[in-house]
Amino acid sequence: MATKRKDKSRVVLKTGEVQRKDGTYQFSWQDSQMKRRFVYARTLDDLREKEKRIQKDKCDGIKTEARYTTIDKLFDLWANMKRGLKNNTFENYKYMYNTFVRPVIGSKRISTLKKSDIKKYYNYLVDERNLKPSTIDNIHTVLHQVLQIAVDDDFIRNNPSDNVLRELKKAHCFQSEKRRALTKPEQELFLNFLKTHPVYEHWYPVFAVMIGTGLRVGEVTGLRWCDIDMESGMIDVNHTLVYYDHRTEGSKSGCYFNVNTTKTPASMRQVPMLGFVKEAFEHEKQKQEDLGLHCEVTIDGYTDFIFINRFGQAQHQATLNKAIRRIIRDCNDEQFLHSDEPDVLLPHFSCHSLRHTFTTRMCEAGVNIKVIQDALGHSDISTTLNIYADVTKEMKAEEFKGLDSYFKV
Template sequence: MAVERRKDNKKRVLKEGEYQRTNGTFEYKWRDKTGKRHSIYAKTLEELREKEVDVLRDVLDGIRSDKKDLTINDLYNLWVRIKRGLKDNTFQNYKYMYTQFVEPDFGNIKITDLKRTDVRAFYNHLSDKQKLKTSTIDSVHTVLHQVLELGVEDEYLRFNPSDNALKELKKAHNNDSEKRRALTIPEQELLEEFLSKQGQYHRWYPIFITLLWTGLRVGEITGLRWSDIDFEDETIDINHTLVYYSKGEVEGCTFAVNTPKTEAGKRTVPMLPKVKEAFLLEKEYQKECGIKCNVVVDGYTDFVFINRFGGVQHQGTLNKALRRIIRDCNYEVLDKNQGVKEVTLLPKFSNHSLRHTFTTRMCEAGVNIKAMQDILGHADAETTMDIYAEATKDLKRSELINFEDYFNNQRSAQTVKRNKRC
């Protein structure tokens, strides 16, 4: 005996799970893999069946059905509760970036409505409207991508909508991604000469010379202890870094010592004679002024570079000192060369530019790329190669200019010889 199929008020046969309600709208019911009941609704049967296709895709792909009202902020709160394995300063920075830029508006979007174009539009908004630098958006992307990836892992999302969004932004905004420029040799010589003079800035000579001639990161320099320096073997042991970060509004900012993020970060760096001299100058200066390290950070003490109060040096303080050094050095040059059209002046640069300068000098000296990677502590050879390619591009340009000068001189000499014969 044939079973009579249910029909709607237009005599259309309804599929299993489909129902027409008393008010004329339609409902589709199904159970998820846990046996829990779910329903979707539509005004017409055609609209309902379009939604059924999405439900079927979610079921086949294992996408959870309880995502209907879930927002990006809900995923973020889950991520905060379960995320482990991050250093505290890194975790606090991630949370700051999210709460500052994502949570207020973009974070309220329901994940069921989230599209790739939404993420792209959000990054463009940060760049065009809020005028954030690409490096800052990179930090926002780092945490947002992790949050959305959790949605993929927990089967709320089929794919991560933020995949490749940052790459697209960098390509689209290529003009505002300014390359960090190394100091030229004349600029570096000017800086070293200015710092070496007795005066108010001579105090900064040891730390900036060490930055210039080791390629160490700022946190590695400020975190150096005397026990990390081997004057006999003339080597520097890099095994940790000093960081300064916010622990929130209540606890404020604090220093911490972190181990390197990668094994490549743990390394032994050769101590060049100029660096050894800088360390000895620092030691002598502290002895003469009666300055001693009186701070302990996560069990670490006896730091090499300390301020006049015996505390560790702050990266912000070093950058402020650099700005004053650049300003007064350039004033000195201009005062001494009044009327001269072309003089060497110091450009605007930061602490990290000195690491880039050291890398460029190694390129110019023909240092092996593998050795450069080990000295700089790059986990990825591609990072070293990128810097190498940029530095050698400038080097090749200057070499060609020298070649052109040589060729012109040779041609002039030949002309003179021919004229003499005549």
């Protein structure tokens, strides 16, 4: 009969249990890969609590490797498996992880990761790093997907990042910043200033096209002359131009352009030209002929871009937004020269605000919601409806302002 092993206190030890020379305890077992694993504890009671958790993990199908797997290792697995993302989006996700997650909690083992750890980490991003809600959204998108792999592969039972972002937004009273469209007077001031100002008139065509089509900035800058049909008055949106920092191994590093597919399949569309949009294209063509300008760049086989700079290179969003900031400054300065209290001033806005402006004018004109969705290239009509609801709310408030006199007795 085998002799039962005991510790120094004469307590019988179970299979796998050992008391070490320093008085601490060790438990060993084989995982599903037949690899021997070990856990340690100062007391036998603590060791047996750990054994219970190990046994529960076995019963629930949780893999032993989870005890040794870090968030960084899971991210590397996620990055190797991730497919279906545009390269610029993928590069942005990797940048977010490597900049904000890896240095802070990347080395943490997922087996010890709790919901409170994720909450504490997100609070750190808000309180100490002073990150904007949109940046934390991007970080959460990556981190949640990485931790979901751990759930799917039976490393952990639940995703500890579930609902944490929603709770964080409530706790910090985050308000999603709604993009403001230009009002009709602001739009008229903006376009008239561009038309008549000798320094900024060359910007009129590109911004007029943005306001009159609702195209995304990458769709506008990616337009080629062969994508527009002046006779039928149609614009064929079939690709987008992106400018970003390339970090992928095997590709040329640095910031440069690529041609991508449209944001979603619904973004592949044809948009009719309004009269002033057609005139803007004609104005751009005439200007380039007068100056002897022509496209000097080929990007992923695409060339003959409509909107180019003075060197014949493609325009990109940063340049356009910088131009808008200068236009706002000088336009408002000019308004103050004419009056101490101008009736209209240009607000702060960006290229994407012009897309929102187009949508607002469509809603104000009573255009069918499905037509608006198709023109904007929204894959989900709820996106269009949200904008429509905001616009109609503003219109209702404006209409009610004049009703008071009608109800007075």
